Amino acid sequence: MRDITREVFEAVLFDNDGTLTDSxxxxxxxxxxxxxxxxxxxxxxxxxxxxxxxxxxxxxxxxxxxxxxxxxxxxxxxxxDLEGVLPLPGAAAALTALPGRAAVVTSASRELADLRLAAAGLVAPEAYVTADDITRGKPDPQPYLIAAERLGVDPARCLVVEDAPAGLRSGRAAGAATLAVTTTSTEQALRDLADLVVADLSAVVFEVVDGGVRVRVTD
Incomplete structure (x- = not known):
């Protein structure tokens, strides 16, 4: 396991459904x-x-x-059906804190992802990978490898944020560090696939520093 609170990441790659939005x-x-x-x-x-x-x-x-x-x-x-789609705790703050150093990596189509993010009142980063961009979906590493490539960063110096085992496996296979949120899965289902498990994104703070992004767990 990697201690993600001691690393400086080049980028943070977020899943959407269950990580940023509650759909x-x-x-x-x-x-x-x-x-x-x-x-x-x-x-x-x-x-x-x-x-x-x-x-x-x-x-x-x-x-x-x-x-x-x-x-x-x-x-x-x-x-x-977009009824009841809401932002998850900490999602807006996380995206706002990472200009130019974040991407959304979702198994949904671009159209559906855009609609759900808008329904939740979230502004997506410019970098985006959806089902329209891939030939192999999660848990294959391709989605996260493409995201790192689009940001021009090393996948091994990225942090993948996910709520599902398939997504965590995808991030791990891409060589990234992994942060799991227990918004849709139990801690038991996620802990062997994640370097850190938290309840949701309100439990962490992302800070842009020289050379990248640091992650701090809130008290």
Whole structure:
């Protein structure tokens, strides 16, 4: 494990849903309606948080269902439901503290990510990686490697902030340090994949210093 409070990072790479925004209710409504429409038992959907929608669909639908059409259906349902999407504690302050040294790395499409961030009243950093930009989703390292490349930084000197095991595995595989928030998963599910686990982003402060970013745990 790395002591992230003693490192200086070149950039901080944030997941969105469950890390910056609380979209749980909207996500659950959309997927429950989708599952009922396609005859997919809800128990098949367990354990996919942080995985792109196409990856989930391909893993859970029966062979007779067209994956492209079923993916388009869930994507439409999610775009249409933004009710109750809110910022998570500390999210706004974290983004504001890191001009030019942050990126959003999400398994959602760019359109959906933009809508959810706007609904939560958050201003996203310029650097952005979405499902539209990748060929392999979390837990593959590709999303975070692309984010580091876009910021022009070394992935090993980045801090990945995530709420889901798939995202933490993605960050670890990219060589980054990892900070987990227990907003959607238990500490037990995250602690072996994270260098530090906190309740949410209000538990840490990001400070831009010479050479990068330091992380401080609040008292």
């Amino acid at each position: 749980t209710a909207a996500v659950e409504r959309a997927w429950q309606a989708w599952a009922a429409h396609h005859g997919v038992p809800l128990e098949r959907l367990v354990g996919f948080h942080g995985v792109p929608s196409r990856g989930i669909v391909a893993a859970v639908v029966d062979d007779h269902i067209d994956v492209d059409l079923a993916t388009a259906d869930i994507d439409r349902r999610e775009l249409e």
